[in-house]
Amino acid sequence: MLVKTFGSAVYGVDAATITVEVSVENGQHFFMVGLPDNAVKESWHRMETAIKHNGFEMPRRKIVINLSPADIRKEGTAYDLPMAVGILAASGQIDSTLLDKYVIMGELSLDGTILPIKGALPIAIQARKEKFKGFILPKQNAREAAIVNQVEVIGVETLQEVVDFLQGFSNIQPTVVDTRAEFSENLHHSECDFSDVKGQENIKRALEIAAAGGHNVILIGPPGAGKTMLAKRMPTILPPLTLQEALETTKIHSVAGKLGKNSSLIYQRPFRSPHHTVSDVALVGGGSNPQPGEISLAHNGVLFLDELPEFKRTVLEVMRQPMEERKVTISRSKLSVTYPASFVLVASMNPCPCGYFNHPTKECVCAPGVVQKYLNKVSGPLLDRIDLHVEVTPVSFNELSGERKTENSNAIRERVIKAREVQAKRFEGKHNLYCNAQMEAQLVREICSINDVGKNLLNRAMQKLNLSARAYDRIIKVSRTIADLAASDEIKTEHLAEAIQFRSLDREDWGA
Numbered sequence: 305m306l307v308k309t310f311g312s313a314v315y316g317v318d319a320a321t322i323t324v325e326v327s328v329e330n331g332q333h334f335f336m337v338g339l340p341d342n343a344v345k346e347s348w349h350r351m352e353t354a355i356k357h358n359g360f361e362m363p364r365r366k367i368v369i370n371l372s373p374a375d376i377r378k379e380g381t382a383y384d385l386p387m388a389v390g391i392l393a394a395s396g397q398i399d400s401t402l403l404d405k406y407v408i409m410g411e412l413s414l415d416g417t418i419l420p421i422k423g424a425l426p427i428a429i430q431a432r433k434e435k436f437k438g439f440i441l442p443k444q445n446a447r448e449a450a451i452v453n454q455v456e457v458i459g460v461e462t463l464q465e466v467v468d469f470l471q472g473f474s475n476i477q478p479t480v481v482d483t484r485a486e487f488s489e490n491l492h493h494s495e496c497d498f499s500d501v502k503g504q505e506n507i508k509r510a511l512e513i514a515a516a517g518g519h520n521v522i523l524i525g526p527p528g529a530g531k532t533m534l535a536k537r538m539p540t541i542l543p544p545l546t547l548q549e550a551l552e553t554t555k556i557h558s559v560a561g562k563l564g565k566n567s568s569l570i571y572q573r574p575f576r577s578p579h580h581t582v583s584d585v586a587l588v589g590g591g592s593n594p595q596p597g598e599i600s601l602a603h604n605g606v607l608f609l610d611e612l613p614e615f616k617r618t619v620l621e622v623m624r625q626p627m628e629e630r631k632v633t634i635s636r637s638k639l640s641v642t643y644p645a646s647f648v649l650v651a652s653m654n655p656c657p658c659g660y661f662n663h664p665t666k667e668c669v670c671a672p673g674v675v676q677k678y679l680n681k682v683s684g685p686l687l688d689r690i691d692l693h694v695e696v697t698p699v700s701f702n703e704l705s706g707e708r709k710t711e712n713s714n715a716i717r718e719r720v721i722k723a724r725e726v727q728a729k730r731f732e733g734k735h736n737l738y739c740n741a742q743m744e745a746q747l748v749r750e751i752c753s754i755n756d757v758g759k760n761l762l763n764r765a766m767q768k769l770n771l772s773a774r775a776y777d778r779i780i781k782v783s784r785t786i787a788d789l790a791a792s793d794e795i796k797t798e799h800l801a802e803a804i805q806f807r808s809l810d811r812e813d814w815g816a
Contacts, residue, residue: 305327305328305329305393305394305395305396306325306326306327306394307325307326307327307390307393307394307400307403308323308324308325308326308390308403308404309323309324309326309386309387309389309390309393309403309408310322310323310324310386310403310404310406310407310408310436311324311371311382311383311386311407311408311409312407312409312423312427312430312431313376313378313379314422314423314426314427314559315639315641316559316594316641316642316643317426317552317555317556317559317596317643317644318426318430319423319426319427319429319430320376320430321407321430321431321434322371322372322373322376322378322383323371323372323373324369324370324371324372324383324386324387324390325369325370325371325372325390326367326368326369326387326390326391326393326394327366327367327368327369327370327394328363328365328366328367328391328394328395329365329366329368330365330366331365331366332364332365332366333366333367334348334366334367334369335366335367335368335369336348336368336369336371337368337369337370337371337374338369338370338371338372338373338374338378339371339374339375339376339377339378340371340377340378340383341377341378341379341380341593343379343380343381344371344378344379344380344381344383347381347383347384347387347412350381350384350411350412350413350414351384351387351388351391351412353414353415354384354388354412354413354414354415354416354463355388355391355392355416355463357414357415357416358416358462358463358464358467359464360392360397360467361395361397362391363391363394363395365395367391367394369387369390369391371383377638377639379593380411380421380422381411381412381419381421382409382410382411382421382422383409384410384411384412385408385409385410385411385412385418385440385463385466386408386409388412388463389403389408389466389467389470390403392467398467398470398471399470399471402470403470405436405437405438406436406437406438406439406440406458407427407430407431407436407438407439407440408439408440408441408466409421409424409427409439409440409441410440410441410442410460411442412463416462416463416464417461417462418442418443418460418461418462418463418466419442420442420444420445420565421441421442421445422558422559422560422561423558423559424441424445424448424449424558425448425449425451425452425551425554425555425558426555426558426559427439427441427449428449428450428451428452428455428457429452429555431452431455432452432453432454432455436455437455437456438455438456438457438458438478439455439456439457439458440458440460440466440469441457441458441459441460442459442460442461443459443460443461444459444565444566445459446458446459446479446566447479447481447566447567447568448554448558448563448567448568449479450478450479450480450481450568451481451483451551451554451568451569453483456478457478457479457480458476458478458479459476459479460476481568481569483547483568483569484547486568486569486571487547487550487569487571494539494540494572494713496536496537496540497537497540497712497713498537498540498541498710498711498712498713498716499709499710499711499712499713500533500537501530501533501534501537501710502699502703502704502706502710503699503700503703503704504530504534504696504699505710506694507523507530507534507694507696508534508711508716510692510694510806511534511537511538511541511650512541512716512719512720512789513692513782513785513786513789513806514538514648514650514691514692515538515541515542515543515648515716515717515720516719516720516723516724516785516788516789517691517723517727517739517740517741517781517782517784517785517788518648518738518739518740518741518742519648519691519692519740519741519781519782519785520627520648520649520650520651520689520690520691520692520741521648521649521650521651521690521691521692521693521694522612522650522651522652522653522687522690522692522693522694522809523535523650523651523652523653523694523696524652524653524654524655524693524694524695524696524808524809525652525654525655525695525696525697525698526654526655526659526660526663526666526696526698527654527659528698529696529697529698529699530696530699531610531652531696532608532610532652534696535577535606535608535610535650535652536575536577536608537713538575538606538608538648538650539572539573539574539575539605539606540713540717541713541716541717541720542573542605542606542648542717542720543717543720543721543724544717545570545571545572545573545604549604550569550570550571551569552603552604552644553570553573553574553603553604553605554568554569554570556596556600556601556603556643556644557570557574557601559595559596560595560596560600560601562601573604573605573606574601574602574603574604574605574606575602575605575606575608576598576601576602576605576606576607576608577607577608577609577610578598578609580609580610580611580614580615582598582615582619583619584616584618584619584622585597586598587599587619587622587623588600588622588623588626588632588645589632589634589643590634594634594636594639594641596643597632597643599623599626599632599645599647600632600643600644600645602645602647603643603644603645603646603647604646604647605647605648606647606648606649606650607647607648607649607650608650608651608652609649609650609651609652610651610652611652611653611654612651612652612653612682613653613654613678613679613681613682617681617683620682620683620686621683621685621686623686624685624686624689626645627649627689628689630644630645630646630736630742631643631644631645631646632645649689649690651690653682654678655675655678655695656668656670656674656675656678657670657674657678658670661675662695663698664697664698665698679809687809691741691778691781691782691806692782692806693806693807693808693809693810694806694808695808719789720789722789722791723785723788723789724738724739726788726791727739727740727788730751740781740782740784740785740788741781741785743781745777748777748780748781751784752780752781752783752784752795753794753795754780754795754800755794757797758795758796758797758800761797761800761801761804762776762779762800762804765804769804769807771804771807771810772810775807775810778807778810779800779803779804779807780795780800780803782803782806783795783799783800783802783803784799786799786802786803787799
């Protein structure tokens with residue numbers, strides 16, 4: 305008897321429906337075709353034991369399973385459940401009437417317990433697109449898939465539950481998530497706040513500008529000055545996620561298996577902080593079975609690289625193209641997948657190996673030339689993609705021990721949102737352009753006009769501070785963002801003056 309069940313394969317952040325054809329007929333042996341990987345091939349032993357453990361019989365006849373389309377490689381253990389159900393139906397042990405109405409996915413343990421899978425959200429989206437009635441999957445993934453409406457999400461814990469549901473012996477209520485209500489309720493919840501930071505008002509201002517314009521920023525300062533503490537609070541002042549952004553972000557984390565049990569939508573902008581020993585594949589994604597990397601997991605959020613010069617140079621260099629294109633394409637001989645990677649980069653570094661160059665009280669013990677050599681570990685093209693260079697100084701005792709309340713994240717975020725609204729109106733109708741940091745050189749010339757006084761100021765600054773040529777466009781972009789924060793239609797002299805001070809590493813005498 306021939307029976308068809310339906311599963312799904314995830315490629316990139318999208319899914320494709322897989323037809324699982326099971327034939328049980330006279331003969332011997334078990335055959336599986338359709339480009340299964342080793343994890344799929346090993347499912348025979350899991351299915352056999354689980355089927356017997358739940359009181360059914362494993363047919364001692366010829367069993368052929370075809371995973372169609374046969375030219376796409378099938379990976380992972382999530383095909384256990386649709387194949388096991390197909391075997392039971394093809395051998396006449398259960399009714400096959402409802403099998404064409406549901407997508408079925410899940411990994412089987414030896415006792416028939418169904419274990420979680422990766423990519424439940426994109427699979428549910430594809431199931432709705434192809435007008436399946438429902439999606440049967442592990443209960444731990446049910447809330448994640450239930451984000452998608454117009455498709456019944458049936459969360460199950462054992463093989464026996466699946467059989468009883470398909471036979472009509474039990475009525476499992478579909479999992480329902482009120483996505484919009486939960487999204488609104490959790491949107492403004494945050495575990496940390498800028499009000500926790502004592503002093504460092506100039507650094508807070510720099511991060512506010514970075515958030516308002518989508519600019520990348522690097523913090524340079526001695527150990528214990530608060531660089532990491534400030535960076536962790538960056539997501540709290542970025543505009544709240546829209547529902548569409550939340551779905552995009554959740555899809556990536558779903559594919560990577562990073563969502564917790566019984567999780568649904570990601571409500572807060574992600575903050576990713578990989579260790580400096582990270583490999584290039586772990587950072588940008590890839591592998592023999594391509595998976596999203598840290599830059600994609602930080603999509604719509606913040607990627608924090610602590611102690612930037614300690615990262616391998618080759619690892620940092622692979623970020624250059626994704627930072628420009630805001631996506632990363634991973635190509636293999638038989639497939640190519642694209643992951644989104646639109647993030648704000650926040651990097652931090654000590655100014656020198658000992659950490660105390662330019663420290664107000666402690667003396668730097670590094671030899672001459674070592675400071676510049678340390679900075680040269682980070683390539684010029686990468687620094688070119690960082691708009692704000694901010695020098696962080698230690699916080700004084702009076703500021704640390706003071707009781708003065710500082711501005712909280714919500715107050716800063718309100719100003720950031722208003723500035724982003726101005727930019728959204730400015731770039732309306734321009735494809736993939738949402739904030740000032742994304743402007744190309746030609747657009748900078750068109751939009752960011754400077755009066756004669758401003759040009760003179762910029763000219764004097766470049767000569768006196770020995771700023772490099774690459775600082776020119778960056779200063780203008782940042783000054784445009786500062787003007788947006790000030791609700792100014794034109795870039796004024798004070799906006800340029802503030803932007804100039806954020807190009808420390810472009811000064812040719814820096815580190816001398």
